[in-house]
C-alpha cells in the first residue's frame with residue numbers, strides 16, 4: 001500500500017512524466033510481462049518502472065541467469081525501487097540514453113523490453129526519440145511490450161502512437177482490454 005501512496009503523491013507533483021494516477025494492476029503486469037517474452041529472454045530492459053508493479057512480475061518469471069536493467073529517470077522512484085529490489089540494476093536516467101546505458105554494461109541489444117512509459121504524455125519529438133532508441137536496442141525478433149489506456153487509444157495521440165509503432169516494427173498485436181486495471185488498459189506487443 002505504501003507504494004500506491006508514493007505513486008499517487010509523485011503523480012500529483014509531476015503528472016506529465018508519471019502519466020498514470022495509480023500503479024498498474026497485477027493482471028496488467030502478468031499480461032505485459034508475458035507478451036514481452038520475458039520468460040525466454042537473456043537480457044530484459046524495463047522502461048519507467050515507477051514503484052515496480054511490472055518489475056515484481058519480471059522477477060517472478062525471468063530465468064535465474066537473465067539480466068534485468070530498469071531505466072527510471074525520477075530520482076525518488078529510482079531510489080525506492082533500489083530499496084525494494086536490491087537485485088535489480090536500476091539506472092537513474094532517461095530511456096533516450098538507452099544505447100549508452102546498455103553499452104556501459106557490455107550489452108549490445110536486448111531480447112525483451114517491458115515499458116511502463118506514459119507515451120500519451122510525451123510530445124511527438126520525444127516519443128519518436130524514445131521509440132528510435134527502443135528499436136535500436138532490440139535484437140531482431142526481440143519483443144517490446146507497452147501498455148495504453150482504453151480512453152487514450154481513441155485520442156489523436158493514441159492513434160499517432162499506433163501508426164508509428166506499426167511503421168517501426170515487423171509485427172504489432174493489440175491485446176484484449178484488461179478491465180480490472182484502473183483505468184482499463186491494453187498491451188501492444190511489438191516484434192522487431
Ligand SMILES: C[S@@+](CC[C@H](N)C(=O)[O-])C[C@H]1O[C@@H](n2cnc3c(N)ncnc32)[C@H](O)[C@@H]1O
Pocket residue numbers: 017018019020022023024047048049050051052053054071072073074077093094095096115116117118
Ligand atoms: C506510468 S508510470 C509506470 C509505473 C509502473 N510501470 C506501473 O505501471 O505501475 C511511468 C514511469 O515512467 C517514468 N519515466 C517517464 N519518462 C521517462 C523516461 N524518458 N525515461 C525513464 N523513465 C521515464 C516516470 O518517472 C514514471 O515512474
